[in-house]
Amino acid sequence: MSLKAISRAVLDGRAPSDSEIRYLIDLEPDRLPELLGHAHRIREARFGNAVGLCAIINAKSGTCSEDCAFCAQSGHHRANSPAHPLLDAGTIAEAAARAGEAGASRFGIVASGKLVGGCDLDGFERGVRAVAAAGLIPDLSPGILDRVQLARLKAAGLRGYHHNLETSATHFPKMCTTHAYAEDVDAVRAGLDAGLYVCSGGIFGIGETWDDRVELALLLGELGVPSVPINFLTPIPGTPLEDRAPLSPEEALRIVALYRFLLPDRQLRVCGGRPTVFGAARKAELLGAGASGLMIGDYLTTRGTDAASDLDDIRRAGQVPAKE
Ligand code: SF4
Incomplete structure (x- = not known):
């Protein structure tokens, strides 16, 4: 078994076997650059040099009924995060226009x-209509909606439905006790059934094992989501994970590379926690690690x-913002 052979097999359309996945996970730390190089070539085979850029607005914040241990917005924790009802369309439109000027194509x-x-x-x-009018692709992260609600929003112009599974089914009960993992999986299926571009991924550095990471990737692959956000924990005071150390850049890069091997044709978007883990000095490394998208802005x-410095990174890496 060799890294090159596994990479070749993935490029030829064969999924890595269990033993090959173990090989990738156990690869010696000094071979990280080699791993990233292969992940980058797999990304290039599907996405070329295009980087998908998206941005978000925290349109309705705080007082959430759920108790996700990593989240500042849970009403069960004592984090000092903003709480407000759904913002009006004018405010959303202004934010979308700013994101578009900064380079985002999806909002x-x-x-x-x-x-x-x-x-x-x-x-x-x-x-949704306001984002479309601002010239960006409208996506929505509304929690769990049913098929009728999703169809109505799609008719209004919604293109993408975002709903993270967050972590593996195995690890999830340690992170959230107020709803079942199966409800989140059903929500993802509902989005796919509605014909929406579904963006569903996870947050890493929350105490999950490598097996949990693999379990999540394989499930996302099986479900058929086209876009997978990769978030890294930023430990927030007042949340149960406040004392957890952020991941090292090396471990985070290895996660991105592993996901590229396991999900070779999916858009891998690195989102929350990027500054926490990589800082300004190392964030450009993600562009050579298998990632094909970045969330820009806050x-x-x-x-x-x-965002301007992200665009500089992209240019310097010989890459270009994608249209979608
Ligand atoms: S991550 Fe969990 S606690 Fe945070 S807003 Fe979503 S459902 Fe609520």
Whole structure:
């Protein structure tokens, strides 16, 4: 078994076997650059030199009924995060226009909470139309919606439905006790059934093992989501994970590379936690590690990096912003 042979097999369309996945995970630390190089070539085979750029707005923040241990917006924790109802369409439109000027092609309206009934569908519809009018692709992260609600929003112009699984089914009960993992998986299936571009991924550095990381990637692959956000924990005071150390850049790069081997044709977007883990000095390394997309601007409750410097990184790496 060799790294080159596994990489060749992936490029030829064969999924890595269990023993090959173990080989990738156990690769000696001094071979990290080699691993990243192969992951980058797999990314180039599918995405060329294009980097998908998206941005979000924290459109409805805080007081969430759920108790996700990593999240500042949970009403169960004592984090000092903003709390406000759904923003009006004008505010969303202005933010979308700014994101477009900064280089984003997709713009996500993110609302805290696990909703099924009683959500502000009219407000979401207005927001979706406002993003489209600003010239960006409208995405929505509304919590859990049913198929009828998703169809209505799609008819209003919604293109992408975002719903993270966050971690493996095995690790999830240690992170969230207020709803079942199966509800999140059903939500992802509903988005796919509605014909929406589904963006679903996870957050890493929350105490999960490498087996959990593999379990999540394989499930996302099986579900058929086209876009996988990769977030890294930023430990936030007042949350149960406040004392957890952030991942090292090396471990985070290895996660991105592993996901590229396991999900060779999916858009891998590095999102929250990028500044925490990589800082300004090392963030460009992601562009050679298998990632094919970046979230630019600020995240939900933490600051992002300057979008202009991300665009500089992209240019210097010989890459270009993707159209979608
Ligand atoms: S991750 Fe989502 S569902 Fe969980 S507490 Fe935060 S806002 Fe609520």
